[in-house]
Amino acid sequence: MxxxxxxxxxxxxxxxxxxxxxxxxxxxxxxxxxxxxxxxxxxxxxxxxxxxxxxxxxxxxxxxxxxxxxxxxxxxxxxxxxxxxxxxxxxxxxxxxxxxxxxxxxxxxxxxxxxxxxxxxxxxxxxxxxxxxxxxxxxxxxxxxxxxxxxxxxxxxxxxxxxxxxxxxxxxxxxxxxxxxxxxxxxxxxxxxxxxxxxxxxxxxxxxxxGTSAQVKEVLRETVHGTHTLLAFFAIANADVLFARALLDGRHSGYYAAGVIVAKACLFLPQFVIVIVFPSLASSPGDTLRLRRAIQAVAGLGVCAVLGALILPDLVVAVIGGKEDYGPLGPYTWLFAIAGSSYAVLQLVVYAAIAQQEKRAALLIWIGLVVLAIGTGIVLGTGIATGMDGVKVLVAMTSTCALLLSAGLAAGLHRQTIDN
Structure with a gap:
């Protein structure tokens, strides 16, 4: 038996x-x-x-x-x-x-x-x-x-x-x-x-x-679309450093640049999840459950990173540049961990859009970049927030922008699935 x-x-x-x-x-x-x-x-x-x-x-x-x-x-x-x-x-x-x-x-x-x-x-x-x-x-x-x-x-x-x-x-x-x-x-x-x-x-x-010439041309055409979408993502994911350099004073733009090291670590940490889940997102574009689980996995790693930055801020500062030069950044490293984790979620949703060949993803990201540029120009350029307050406001604005774009793109993918 x-x-x-x-x-x-x-x-x-x-x-x-x-x-x-x-x-x-x-x-x-x-x-x-x-x-x-x-x-x-x-x-x-x-x-x-x-x-x-x-x-x-x-x-x-x-x-x-x-x-x-x-x-x-x-x-x-x-x-x-x-x-x-x-x-x-x-x-x-x-x-x-x-x-x-x-x-x-x-x-x-x-x-x-x-x-x-x-x-x-x-x-x-x-x-x-x-x-x-x-x-x-x-x-x-x-x-x-x-x-x-x-x-x-x-x-x-x-x-x-x-x-x-x-x-x-x-x-x-x-x-x-x-x-x-x-x-x-x-x-x-x-x-x-x-x-x-x-x-x-x-x-x-x-x-x-x-492989035939027709197949090669099809791959190249699709590559142009995917490259454009990824270029838009990398542009918005790196724009905050330029905004900090242009709108904050030298010392605080340096603090921001050091904090971005934390953000980039949190962005790259869950990349393996994207690599593993991408083929299944492409082969099952209507499987919103799989996308939600992938988002949960990426967000879960982000929560761990944020908690680590909250519990061990001195260690984080020591790794990114030393307490002597970047000590004032210590209490705010967790904010950069949130920003990097937010962009990690956005990156996953961007790849889901590429997997589903969503043509509007790049346009939405470019619009988000323009809105972020205008917002930071108003808040930081007019002196509403300066110094360390400016650092905190800028990182909060980038996090918010990433999360709103993630929600907008994910909702668009969901609607497209229903329509199909």
Whole structure:
């Protein structure tokens, strides 16, 4: 007589599989982020301030250009997750071909923009600027590969590629700085480091074939939409630093910049949840329960981060810059944890909108950015709130904006599901 499975036991296996996948991806992404922070630490100790400022500016350009990689990953993962029947291998090949075309196009744009970057960033090294192109090309290739692995739910291989991003940057970029502390050496190391995940992804996805030109064009068209939506998100998620720099005095804008380190940590902390849940959001766009649970998971991690900042403010300040310089920020680090967690929720809803191909998401985010800019200009620009009060008001306004946008986007997705 065989043992019967009770209803309580049935979900145990799927839950265990989800937790295992989430853990594997979380570890891979944690290694990537810690290694990237390690490269920054090596840079700040090995480079003179002028050169460190230059490498930070170049990393900022890479961050902007990497939005295309994220767009490729999102469109690739969505298309594979929603694909039914035969032809998955050909679809994966089309995504990889689209990644190669996008990488080549971005490299050409970077090379043509070299004089502009030299003038804009006040960097004399032509070599360092030229190395932006191959670095961005490697990251873009990686984005298409991550999309195939994510859409196919090959979580262990996906985590391996994420790990290789951090290892490549730390070992080759940081190693280059240890050997020869210069801007050129740092960029050579970063370019070589960006090739590591692309090579690993190419090895893991070797043998893909059959993608047609029509499929490639479809992937690229969808990538443009996803990239636009993600660009809008990254613009609003980073605008507060610019507002602080422009509208607060030097000392308090510095406090705000240090607090943003906490916010960004809380933004990146639950990214593994988004990576894991995105394919299922794409394949089941009407499953609002799954989206709510994902939001609860991201919000739960945010609550833990906020409580940690409330209980251990001195430790948080010590990590972000030291009590001597940033002591006054201590009692308010939890506010930045709320802001970062709010944007983490917004990021999840943005990816849900991409999964559902909601065309109005980018427009709504841009409108939110304009409203936030006008609001901060009125409150901070006219002196209604200044000093530390200005810091608190600005972080509260960004949190409120993120939560309102999250609610608006989520409600729009719900209405679209009902209409369908």
């Amino acid at each position: 065989s043992a019967e499975t009770t209803p309580e036991q049935e979900p145990a296996a799927p839950r265990f599989a989800f937790l295992r996948s989430a853990t594997v991806v979380a570890v891979g992404m944690a290694v990537m982020n810690v290694a990237a922070y390690g490269f920054t630490l090596i840079g700040v100790h090995r480079l003179v301030p002028e050169q460190f400022g230059a490498i930070t500016a170049l990393l900022g350009l890479l961050l902007i250009g990497n939005v295309a990689s994220l767009g490729l990953q999102a469109s690739g993962a969505r298309r594979l997750a929603t694909h039914t029947g035969e032809g998955a291998a050909a679809l994966a090949d089309a995504m990889l071909k689209a990644g190669r075309r996008a990488a080549l196009g971005l490299m050409v744009v970077c090379l043509l923009a070299t004089p502009l970057f030299i003038w804009l960033l006040h960097i004399d090294s032509v070599v360092a600027i030229l190395l932006l192109a191959p670095t961005l090309g490697g990251l873009t290739l990686m984005g298409s590969q991550l999309g195939v692995l994510q859409g196919s739910q090959r979580w262990t291989e996906l985590a391996a590629v994420y790990t290789s991003v951090g290892v490549g940057r730390l070992a080759l970029g940081g190693g280059a700085l240890l050997i020869h502390p210069s801007l050129d050496a740092a960029m050579i190391g970063l370019a070589l480091g960006a090739a590591v995940p692309a090579l690993l992804g190419g090895f893991l996805l070797r043998g893909s074939a059959g």
